[in-house]
Amino acid sequence: MKEIPIILISGYLGAGKTTLINNLLRHSNGKRLAVLVNEFGELAIDEDLIEAENDKLISISGGCICCSFGDDLTGALSDLANFVPKPDYILIESSGVALPNQIVANVGLLNNFFITCVVCIVDCSTILQKLRDGYVSDLISNQIESSNLVILNKTDNCTKPKVELIKDKVSNDLNANVIASTTFSNISFEILEELQQTSAVNTNAKHSNDIFDSMVIHPVNIQDPKELGKLLLNIAGIERAKGYFEDISGKKWLIQISSSEMQLSEVQDHRPEGLVIIGLRGHLDTNAILDLVP
Amino acid sequence: MIKTTIYSAKKIYTMNPCRPIVSHVAVNEGKILGAGSLEELASWGEFDLDDTFSEKVIMPGFVEGHAHTMEGTLWRKVYLGWFDRTDPKGKTWPGLKSLNEIIERLSAAEKEMSDDDSPLSGWSVDPIYMNNQRISRQALDQVSQTRPIGVLHASGHILNVNSKGLELAGLLKKGINHPGIPIGHDGYPTGELYGPDAMTPVGIHVGFDRSMTDCDEQGLRDYARLCVRAGVTTCTDLAARLTDESVSMMLRVTGEANFPACIVPLKVFFGMTPKDLVDYVNEIQSLSTERLRLGRIKAVLDGSIQGFSARLNWPGYFNGAPNGLWYTSPEQLLELYTLALKNNLQIHTHTNGDQATQLAIETLDAVLKIHPSFDHRFTLQHCQLASTAQFRKMSKLGMCVNLFANHHYYWGDEHYRLTVGPERAERMNACRTALDANVNMAIHSDAPITPLAPLFTAWCAVNRLTVSDRVQGAHERISIQEAMYAITLGAAYTLHMDQEIGSIEIGKRADFAILEDDPFDSEPDSLKDIAVWGTVQGGRIFEADNLS
Numbered sequence: 001m002k003e004i005p006i007i008l009i010s011g012y013l014g015a016g017k018t019t020l021i022n023n024l025l026r027h028s029n030g031k032r033l034a035v036l037v038n039e040f041g042e043l044a045i046d047e048d049l050i051e052a053e054n055d056k057l058i059s060i061s062g063g064c065i066c067c068s069f070g071d072d073l074t075g076a077l078s079d080l081a082n083f084v085p086k087p088d089y090i091l092i093e094s095s096g097v098a099l100p101n102q103i104v105a106n107v108g109l110l111n112n113f114f115i116t117c118v119v120c121i122v123d124c125s126t127i128l129q130k131l132r133d134g135y136v137s138d139l140i141s142n143q144i145e146s147s148n149l150v151i152l153n154k155t156d157n158c159t160k161p162k163v164e165l166i167k168d169k170v171s172n173d174l175n176a177n178v179i180a181s182t183t184f185s186n187i188s189f190e191i192l193e194e195l196q197q198t199s200a201v202n203t204n205a206k207h208s209n210d211i212f213d214s215m216v217i218h219p220v221n222i223q224d225p226k227e228l229g230k231l232l233l234n235i236a237g238i239e240r241a242k243g244y245f246e247d248i249s250g251k252k253w254l255i256q257i258s259s260s261e262m263q264l265s266e267v268q269d270h271r272p273e274g275l276v277i278i279g280l281r282g283h284l285d286t287n288a289i290l291d292l293v294p
Numbered sequence: 295m296i297k298t299t300i301y302s303a304k305k306i307y308t309m310n311p312c313r314p315i316v317s318h319v320a321v322n323e324g325k326i327l328g329a330g331s332l333e334e335l336a337s338w339g340e341f342d343l344d345d346t347f348s349e350k351v352i353m354p355g356f357v358e359g360h361a362h363t364m365e366g367t368l369w370r371k372v373y374l375g376w377f378d379r380t381d382p383k384g385k386t387w388p389g390l391k392s393l394n395e396i397i398e399r400l401s402a403a404e405k406e407m408s409d410d411d412s413p414l415s416g417w418s419v420d421p422i423y424m425n426n427q428r429i430s431r432q433a434l435d436q437v438s439q440t441r442p443i444g445v446l447h448a449s450g451h452i453l454n455v456n457s458k459g460l461e462l463a464g465l466l467k468k469g470i471n472h473p474g475i476p477i478g479h480d481g482y483p484t485g486e487l488y489g490p491d492a493m494t495p496v497g498i499h500v501g502f503d504r505s506m507t508d509c510d511e512q513g514l515r516d517y518a519r520l521c522v523r524a525g526v527t528t529c530t531d532l533a534a535r536l537t538d539e540s541v542s543m544m545l546r547v548t549g550e551a552n553f554p555a556c557i558v559p560l561k562v563f564f565g566m567t568p569k570d571l572v573d574y575v576n577e578i579q580s581l582s583t584e585r586l587r588l589g590r591i592k593a594v595l596d597g598s599i600q601g602f603s604a605r606l607n608w609p610g611y612f613n614g615a616p617n618g619l620w621y622t623s624p625e626q627l628l629e630l631y632t633l634a635l636k637n638n639l640q641i642h643t644h645t646n647g648d649q650a651t652q653l654a655i656e657t658l659d660a661v662l663k664i665h666p667s668f669d670h671r672f673t674l675q676h677c678q679l680a681s682t683a684q685f686r687k688m689s690k691l692g693m694c695v696n697l698f699a700n701h702h703y704y705w706g707d708e709h710y711r712l713t714v715g716p717e718r719a720e721r722m723n724a725c726r727t728a729l730d731a732n733v734n735m736a737i738h739s740d741a742p743i744t745p746l747a748p749l750f751t752a753w754c755a756v757n758r759l760t761v762s763d764r765v766q767g768a769h770e771r772i773s774i775q776e777a778m779y780a781i782t783l784g785a786a787y788t789l790h791m792d793q794e795i796g797s798i799e800i801g802k803r804a805d806f807a808i809l810e811d812d813p814f815d816s817e818p819d820s821l822k823d824i825a826v827w828g829t830v831q832g833g834r835i836f837e838a839d840n841l842s
Contacts, residue, residue, distance in 0.1 A: 013625045039565050070565040074495050097620040105472045106491050111464060135605075135624050135653055138617055 003114050004081065006090045007196070008103055010143045011121035012130065013096035016153040020121055020185035021093055022046045025064050027188035027272050034080050034087035035066040036073065038095045073106060081112045089116075097139060100146040117196040120147035120176075121185065124166055125157045131169065141174055148199040150176040156183040171211045171281065178212040179281070191216065191276045194242045198278050212239065213281035216274050217293045219245045225253045229262045231292060237283035243275030298322045298341040299833075300332065305812060306352040309782050309797035319352065321804040324833035329798045346835070350827055351812045353778070354797050355527025355805030356748040357785035359696045360642075360675050360738035363509035363531040363557065366517030368417050368742050371501065372403045375418035375448060379745055380523060382516035384839060393427055396445075400437045413442040413459070415501030418742070420448040422708060423761070429454040430478070431485025444500025448704075450743060451601045453493040455485050455500050462499040489601070508535050514547045514557075521555040523838045524747045525807030525826040528786070528795055532642065532675065532740075533592050534559035541578055541588070548585040554829060554836040556585045556805075558789055560592035560642055563622065568630040572637050579639075584832065590789070592675075593630060593643045594621045596650035599678060599713050600705055604647035606679065612715035618647060627657050631672075635665040640790060641672050642696075648679040655687050662691065671734070673788045676701075678722045679714065685724065685731035694788045697723040699737040699755040700744040702767075706760035720767035725755045729776060736785035737777070749813065752777035753822035774814060774821065804833040 011017050021035055026049060037044065045058055045066050052059040058066040063085070069076035073092070080090060090113070094103055100118050107113055120143050123130075131137050144150055150170050155163050163181065170176040178199040180187065187195075198212050222228050225247050232241060232255070241257040244267065255275065256263045277289055300320045308314055308329050320327040320335040328335050335341070369381050374396050377389045390396050396419065404414055414437065421427050434443045434456035442459040446452075460466040460483055468481040474492030478484045487493045497503060509517055509531070521529050534540065536559055548557055561575050571591065579589030596618050597603020602611060603618040610617055622630075627643075634641050645651040651674060658672055673694040674680070678701065680688075688695060702723045710719035721727070728735045737751050755777050760766050772780075786796030794803050810825040828837040 013623050039567065068565075072494075096625075097623045099619070102473075102491055105474075108471055109465065109475075109495060135649065136620070139620060 002086075003112055004087060004090055005116040006092060006107060006113050007192070008092050008094060008100055008115060008118045009121065010094045010098065010100045010118060010147060011096070012123070012136065012140050012143065014126070015096075015121045015123040016185040017093050017096075017121055018044065020151070020153075020187060021091060022049065023185055023187055024091065024189045024192060025049055025060050025062075025066075027190070028062055028064055029188065029190040029193075030062070031088040031189055032063040032085060033089050033091055033189065034064065034083065035091045035093065036069045036076055036080070037066060037093045039068050039070060073103070074110065077107070077110060077113060099139070099142055101142075104146075117149055117199060118147040119149045119151060119192070120144050121151045121153050122166070122170070123154050124152050124163060125154045127166055128162075128169075144170055144174040144176055147176065149178045149180065149195050151185075151187065152179060152181045153185055154183060155181045167213065167281065177210060178214070178278075180214045180216075180276075182216060186216070188272055188274070191243070191274065194240065194276050195278065198240060211281040212278055213284055213286075214276055214278040215286060215289060216243075216276050217289060218274050219293050222247045225251075225255070225264055228292070229255055229257075229264050232257060232277070233260065233262050235288045236285040237279035238277055239279045241275060241277045244273045245275060246273060296323065298327055298335075298338055299344050300335050300341045301344050301347050301352070302332070303347045303350055303352045306798060307354075307778070307814060308799060309354050309779065310799040312799075316798075319798055319804075319806070321830075321833045324804055326798060326800055326802050326804050328800050347808055347827075351809040352798070353525070353807045353809060353813070354782045355795065355829055355831060356525045356781050356807050357736070357789070357791075357796060358521075358524075358526050358529040358739060358741070358746060358748060358781075359673075359736040359785035359788050360532050360698075361529055361741040361746055362507065362533065363514055363517040363529075363559075364507055365509075365520065365742035365746065366515070367509045367513030369516055370513070372400060372414070372416040373418055374399060374416040374445060376420050376423040377745075379418070382519035382523075384523070392424065393429060393433060396429070397433065397436055400434070400443065400445075404437050404441065407441075410440065413444060413499065413501040414438065415443070416445040418448045419445050419454070420704075422705075428484070428486060431455060431457045431460060431483070434485065442500045444497065444502055446502060448743065449598070449600060451489060451598065453487045453497060453500075453502065455487065455496050457485070459496055459500040460485060463496040465496065489603075507533055508540055511543055511547055514544065515553070518553055518555045518557075519841055520741075520746050522829050522836045522841060523826060524749075525809065525829055526555065526746065526748060527805035527807070527829050527831045528556040528558065528789075528791065529746075530789070531557055531559035533562040533594070536561040536578065536588070541581065544586055545581065545583065549583060552834075552842055553585060554831050554834070554841075556587065556795075556831070558587040558590065558791075560590045563591060563593045563630060568626060568633050571630070572633040572639060575639055576637055587789075587791070589639065591630070591634060591639055591641045593627065593641055595627065595643055595645050595654060596620060596647050599646050600708060602713070604679070605649040605653075606647040606714070607649045607652065611713060613712055617649075624653055624657065627653065628661065631657055631661045632665065635661055635667050635670060638667075640670065642675050642788070643672065644675045646676050646678050648681055648684065651677055651680045651684050655684060655691065655693070658691055658693065659687075668692070671788060671790055673736075675738075676740075679718060680724065681721070682724070682727050682731070685728050685733050689731045689733045694734040694736070695728050696736040696738050696785070696788055697725055697728065697755075698740060699723055699725065699751050700739050702758060703754045703760055704744055706766045707762050707764070710760075710766060721770065722767070723755075724767075724770045725772045725776075725780070726770045729772060734784060734787050735780055736788050737780045738785075747822070748781035749824050749826070750822040752781055752813070753818070755780065756818045756821060774816070774818060777821075778813060804830055806830040
C-alpha cells in the first residue's frame with residue numbers, strides 16, 4: 001500500500017491552526033485533503049465549505065474531509081487509510097498542548113503513513129510574552145523547535161522590528177530554519193507545499209545553519225509579466241518563488257523561480273492569487289520585494 | 295411512617311461533636327431518625343430492636359473521594375501485585391514476590407481458558423519491589439506464544455506484552471523509533487510499553503482497550519462489593535467518560551434493589567470544548583438518583599510524578615528529567631473554571647506537581663473575582679507536592695484538597711531517592727499542613743492504583759510509613775481522629791454532600807461502616823488491621839461475607 005503523507009499542524013492555543021486549516025481546505029489546489037482535528041469545537045470548519053456532516057465526519061467541497069479523532073489518533077488514521085478515494089494528504093491539527101514529537105513518534109508506529117512536514121504556527125501578537133510565561137514557555141519552545149516550518153501569524157498587529165525580533169528568536173534560540181510570515185493564517189495549500197519542499201531540501205542537505213525566510217506578495221496592475229519576472233530574478237537572495245498574479249488586461253499568470261531560472265506561463269484561471277518568495281534570511285532583499293507591490 | 299429499627303452497638307462513633315459516642319441509632323425510611331440512648335430513641339414510638347451489631351463498632355459509612363470503578367472490571371483479569379489483595383468475591387490473592395511467581399499465576403490462568411485466541415491480561419505488577427527487574431516479551435512467551443498477553447503495572451503507566459501481542463499490533467519488527475518502546479539487543483521491541491501513546495495501539499490486542507477507564511455492568515456490581523468490604527457507602531468514580539450509554543448503564547445498575555453504594559461519577563474534561571462539557575454536565579445533573587450522583591466535572595492538569603509527567607516548579611525533577619506535560623492549557627482551564635462557576639458546577643482538578651497546583655490556584659483566584667462564589671469547594675485531587683504557601687492560599691480561596699495518602703506508602707521511597715529528592719518527598723501529601731492551614735481535607739486510594747480501604751488510607755496518613763518501614767515526613771502525620779474525619783465528613787464536604795452523609799446524626803442517610811474493632815481506641819499502627827464486617831447503606835444491611 002502506498003504511504004500517505006501527513007502534515008502535522010502544531011501551535012499553541014489561539015495561534016491560528018483552525019483558520020490555517022480552513023484556508024488550506026478553501027485553496028487545496030485540487031488535492032484531496034483529509035483533516036484530523038482533536039474535536040469539533042465551536043470554530044471548526046467554515047460553514048460555506050461544508051457539504052455534509054455527521055458526528056464524526058464533515059465532507060468538504062472538492063473531495064476533502066474532516067474528522068475528529070478525540071483520544072484515538074491511531075484509529076482515526078486507520079479509518080482514513082481505508083477511505084475511498086484515498087486522500088492525497090492528511091493534515092493533523094494537534095491540540096494546543098501537544099508535543100509534536102510525540103505525535104510524530106506515534107505515527108511512526110503505523111505502516112501506511114509518513115510525516116512529510118511539521119508546521120508550527122505562531123501568534124506574533126503574544127509569542128514574546130508566552131516565551132516568558134513560566135507555565136507554557138517550555139511547551140511553546142518545544143513546539144517551535146520540533147517543527148520544520150514556522151509560520152509567523154498575525155504579523156499585521158506587530159511593528160517591523162518586533163517581527164524581526166521574533167524571527168531572531170525562533171531562528172537563533174529555537175532552531176527554526178524555514179520561516180513564513182502571514183496574517184489571518186492566509187496560506188494556500190500550494191504555498192504550503194512550496195515551503196515544505198524548501199524545508200525538505202534543507203533537511204536533506206543538512207544545511208543546518210541556513211535559515212530560510214519567506215514572504216507572500218500580491219502583485220496587481222502588472223503591465224508586463226515578463227518585466228515582473230526579470231525584476232524578481234534580479235532581487236538578491238531569492239532561492240525559490242512560485243505563485244499566481246493577474247496582469248492589467250486580466251490575464252492570469254503562473255510564475256516559478258528556482259535555481260536562478262524563471263518560468264512564466266499563462267494559465268486559465270487560478271485562485272487565490274499570491275506569490276510566495278523564499279530566500280536565505282539575511283540575504284533576501286525584502287525591501288526590494290516590497291517595492292514591487294503597491 | 296413505617297416502623298423504626300433501632301440498632302444497638304458496642305459503640306457508635308457519630309462524628310457529630312454534640313453527641314460523639316452513643317449506644318443506639320434509629321433508622322426509618324433509610325434515614326437516621328436519631329442517635330442516642332435506647333430510651334431517647336424509644337420515645338419516637340414503635341420500633342424493632344436489632345442486635346445484629348451489638349458486638350460491633352459503628353461509624354458513619356466511609357466516603358472514598360477519589361477512586362475509579364474500573365477496579366471492578368479489572369478483577370476479571372489476573373491479579374499480579376506484590377501485596378496481598380482481596381477480590382470482590384472475598385478471595386485474598388497472595389502477593390507475588392518474583393517473576394517466576396508471576397509467570398506461574400499467569401500460566402495457571404492460561405490453562406483455565408477455553409478458547410485459544412482470546413487475550414490473557416494481568417494487572418498491578420510493580421517491579422520496583424523486585425529490584426526493578428524488567429519483564430521481557432520472552433518471559434511472557436513462556437506462558438503462551440500463541441495467545442496475546444498483556445500485563446499492566448500498578449501505576450497504570452507501563453504495559454508488558456508478549457511477542458504475540460506485539461505481532462498483532464504490527465510492532466514485532468525492527469527499526470521502531472519511539473520513546474515509549476525500548477528496543478532489545480536483537481533490534482526488536484522488548485515488550486515493555488511506556489505511557490499511553492505506546493500502550494494504546496497494543497493494549498487493544500491484549501485486553502486493555504481505550505474505554506478501560508470506565509467500568510462495565512458486571513464491573514460496577516463487583517466494584518460495589520469491594521465498597522462493602524471496605525466500609526465504603528459513598529464512592530466517587532473520578533474520571534468517568536459518562537457517555538450516554540454509560541450513564542444509562544450506571545443508572546440501571548445502581549438502581550437495582552441490592553446495589554449497596556452511592557456512586558458519584560465525575561465527567562472528565564477531555565475531547566470536548568469547555569462549553570459543550572458544561573452544557574452536558576448541566577443536562578445530566580438532573581438524572582441524579584439516591585445512588586447515582588451526576589453533575590460534577592473532573593479536570594486533569596498534569597501527569598504523574600513517578601512518570602515524570604507532572605509539572606513541577608523550580609528546581610524540577612531530582613534526577614534532572616525535563617518538566618512534565620500539560621493535559622489542559624492555562625487558557626482552557628480559565629474558560630472551564632469560568633463557565634463552571636457561572637453555571638454553579640463543581641470541578642475537581644487533578645494536580646500532582648506544584649506548578650500545576652499553582653496554576654489551578656491562580657486561575658481560580660482570577661475567576662472568583664469575576665464570578666464570586668462563596669461555597670464553590672473546588673477540590674484539588676492528589677495535589678501531592680503542594681507547598682505550605684499553596685495550602686494557605688487554597689484556604690483563603692475556599693478550595694478543598696484530597697491528598698493521596700496511600701501513594702506515600704507505596705512510592706514514597708522512590709520519590710525520596712529518584713523523582714523529587716528528600717526535602718520535597720517529606721512534604722508530599724502534607725496532611726498536617728493542609729489541616730493547619732484550615733483547608734478541608736480528604737485522603738484517598740485512587741483505586742485501582744492502590745486498594746480501596748479507607749482504614750488503610752487513614753493508617754497511611756497517621757503513620758507516614760513507606761514500604762521500607764521508614765517514617766517519611768514525621769511532621770505531616772495526623773491524629774487518628776483527624777484521619778477518621780478525613781474519610782467521612784472531610785470527603786463528604788468535597789462533594790457538597792456533608793448535609794446528607796459523613797456523620798451519624800438525625801436526618802442524614804443511614805450509611806454506616808460496621809467494624810469489628812474500635813479505630814479510635816487502637817494503636818496507630820494497627821488501624822489498617824481493623825476488620826470490616828460490612829455496611830449499612832440507605833438503611834439496607836450488607837454483610838461483606840454474605841453478599842448476594
